[in-house]
Amino acid sequence: MNTEILGIALQIILMVALSYPLGKYIAKVYKGDKTWSDFMKPVEKMIYKLGGVNPQEEMSWQTFLKALLGINLIWFLWGMILLLLQGVLPLNPDGNSGQSVHQAFNTCISFMVNCNLQHYSGESGLTYLTQLSVIMLFQFITAATGMAAMAGIMKSMATHNARTIGNFWYFLVRSCTRILLPLSLVVGILLIAEGVPMEFGGKKQIETLEGAPQLISQGPAAAIIPIKQLGTNGGGFFGANSSHPLENPTYFTNLVECCSIMLIPMALVFALGFYLNRKKLAYSIFGVMLFAYLVGVFINIKYEMGGNPRIDAMGILQEHGAMEGKEIRFGSGATALWSVSTTVTSNGSVNGMHDSTMPLSGMVQMLNMQINTWFGGVGVGWMNYYTFLIIAVFISGLMVGRTPEFLGKKVEAREMKIATLLALLHPFVILTGTALASYLFVKSPGFVAAEGGWLNNPGFHGLSEFLYEYTSSAANNGSGFEGLSDNTRFWNYSCGIILILSRFIPIIGQVAIAGLLGKKKYIPQGSGTLRTDTATFGAMTFAVILIIAALSFFPAHALSTIAEHFSL
Amino acid sequence: MNFDVWEFLICILSGIAFFGLFYKCIDWFDKI
Numbered sequence: 129m130n131t132e133i134l135g136i137a138l139q140i141i142l143m144v145a146l147s148y149p150l151g152k153y154i155a156k157v158y159k160g161d162k163t164w165s166d167f168m169k170p171v172e173k174m175i176y177k178l179g180g181v182n183p184q185e186e187m188s189w190q191t192f193l194k195a196l197l198g199i200n201l202i203w204f205l206w207g208m209i210l211l212l213l214q215g216v217l218p219l220n221p222d223g224n225s226g227q228s229v230h231q232a233f234n235t236c237i238s239f240m241v242n243c244n245l246q247h248y249s250g251e252s253g254l255t256y257l258t259q260l261s262v263i264m265l266f267q268f269i270t271a272a273t274g275m276a277a278m279a280g281i282m283k284s285m286a287t288h289n290a291r292t293i294g295n296f297w298y299f300l301v302r303s304c305t306r307i308l309l310p311l312s313l314v315v316g317i318l319l320i321a322e323g324v325p326m327e328f329g330g331k332k333q334i335e336t337l338e339g340a341p342q343l344i345s346q347g348p349a350a351a352i353i354p355i356k357q358l359g360t361n362g363g364g365f366f367g368a369n370s371s372h373p374l375e376n377p378t379y380f381t382n383l384v385e386c387c388s389i390m391l392i393p394m395a396l397v398f399a400l401g402f403y404l405n406r407k408k409l410a411y412s413i414f415g416v417m418l419f420a421y422l423v424g425v426f427i428n429i430k431y432e433m434g435g436n437p438r439i440d441a442m443g444i445l446q447e448h449g450a451m452e453g454k455e456i457r458f459g460s461g462a463t464a465l466w467s468v469s470t471t472v473t474s475n476g477s478v479n480g481m482h483d484s485t486m487p488l489s490g491m492v493q494m495l496n497m498q499i500n501t502w503f504g505g506v507g508v509g510w511m512n513y514y515t516f517l518i519i520a521v522f523i524s525g526l527m528v529g530r531t532p533e534f535l536g537k538k539v540e541a542r543e544m545k546i547a548t549l550l551a552l553l554h555p556f557v558i559l560t561g562t563a564l565a566s567y568l569f570v571k572s573p574g575f576v577a578a579e580g581g582w583l584n585n586p587g588f589h590g591l592s593e594f595l596y597e598y599t600s601s602a603a604n605n606g607s608g609f610e611g612l613s614d615n616t617r618f619w620n621y622s623c624g625i626i627l628i629l630s631r632f633i634p635i636i637g638q639v640a641i642a643g644l645l646g647k648k649k650y651i652p653q654g655s656g657t658l659r660t661d662t663a664t665f666g667a668m669t670f671a672v673i674l675i676i677a678a679l680s681f682f683p684a685h686a687l688s689t690i691a692e693h694f695s696l
Numbered sequence: 697m698n699f700d701v702w703e704f705l706i707c708i709l710s711g712i713a714f715f716g717l718f719y720k721c722i723d724w725f726d727k728i
Contacts, residue, residue: 229699233711
């Protein structure tokens with residue numbers, strides 16, 4: 129047990145220690161300062177030339193967003209066509225067929241929005257071509273899209289009276305070539321050294337210990353897993369994701385992959401401080417996020433390492449904790465740490481079955497996604513926090529009788545309207561989806577039966593499975609409770625719609641707030657200015673997030689995870 | 697391959713419609 133705790137502490141220290149210098153480097157990349165990665169300039173020039181874009185052209189926030197949306201629409205069409213036609217395209221040694229239309233719709237949108245919700249199994253649902261040219265490609269560019277949007281907001285915050293927020297293509301390309309690609313190469317090499325496959329030969333036949341032949345799926349997994357983790361994507365090469373022995377073979381790979389999940393989201397908070405030259409603000413935000421993350425880690429470790437009371441009552445020894453749905457090579461502690469890391473960051477990869485975790489651990493996993501601001505997805509996680517910062521500035525400004533200002537810009541009705549809309553959109557889509565699924569399950573048993581029945585565990589846990597699925601979709605997380613039979617028309621379409629709405633409306637709103645604030649007159653800091661880089665303001669933001677985001681979901685949790693906890 | 701042309705067209709067109717909606721959101725947020 130002590131070794132497990134030591135391993136967890138080591139991973140958290142490693143994440144924080146690595147994220148600080150990385151944050152400094154990321155700030156330099158977006159500022160255009162000289163870095164060791166300048167050797168990528170010719171590659172970047174070629175990409176700009178091929179795309180016919182001028183990376184030096186300054187964009188208004190509207191033009192910036194139109195570029196972001198335009199390229200995403202092209203990716204949507206690209207993904208749909210390849211996923212449907214993959215069965216007749218090359219690099220398909222296992223002879224897998226094309227996806228059905230509703231499955232392709234869900235898969236394409238899911239990967240295009242950096243969610244990676246998977247209603248298929250990678251071994252049979254994709255070919256090597258689509259794994260690389262849809263899944264891996266999207267894992268790079270969608271992560272870079274979120275980072276580019278954050279870079280635009282940082283630029284607007286850094287400049288006084290600016291009508292432009294930088295160039296979307298410049299930030300997008302640099303995010304890929306100078307941040308995601310080099311880090312993925314390092315992680316990929318470590319994974320290959322530990323036995324993760326990187327080949328195109330199709331299924332391999334082996335002989336089991338009993339002497340029976342068995343076919344083992346493999347493929348270019350080592351190319352995809354690093355970006356899956358670093359880009360907070362989470363979509364596994366194999367159906368079992370990072371609990372699969374070829375996707376995450378050892379405790380060391382588990383440590384590397386778990387740290388990779390947190391690395392860039394943590395680093396981006398520091399990057400903000402370096403970019404704006406406001407390190408105190410970054411430390412205050414980082415402190416709030418780290419505190420919330422550690423509370424979740426503590427709760428999940430306590431419940432997962434403590435074991436299941438029902439099994440205790442049967443007189444069965446649980447010295448390794450609640451091991452149902454977990455891998456022996458990782459243990460319950462490291463699995464609990466992963467379950468919190470993957471849900472605070474909207475990553476969604478799993479190294480154990482979340483459906484099997486204790487009810488309150490499940491509640492923490494869902495709350496992380498329902499709050500969706502503690503580090504969050506690369507770029508977009510911090511942007512969600514930015515929404516709440518604006519709300520916190522406005523509320524605390526009114527409370528103490530000071531002008532609501534953030535970094536020298538007055539926060540007024542327009543920004544507040546957008547921030548409030550965004551803060552309410554998230555619970556609205558999750559709870560509406562869950563209510564609709566619950567209604568259909570009770571009132572339309574014929575429809576549900578025609579879809580395969582959906583649930584194996586009705587009751588409190590069944591409601592948790594519905595709630596988790598829509599929460600994961602809305603948070604663009606992608607993990608699942610997996611007890612739900614979700615590869616059906618209802619789930620593929622309803623989750624697909626929630627995925628796309630929950631990705632782009634917040635990005636548009638947050639960039640709009642930054643653009644609108646950017647154009648305002650800069651007011652130098654005075655005695656009447658509300659300080660936003662203090663621990664007090666950090667605590668205020670934490671309270672605002674908890675009240676608005678977390679409490680919206682309390683009634684749903686009372687009927688699902690909390691009720692299940694008390695029924696044990 | 698389980699392929700339905702009408703379902704495919706509806707999916708593609710609804711995807712395009714979503715992006716149309718997002719383009720409109722830019723204007724709405726600008727004028728809000």
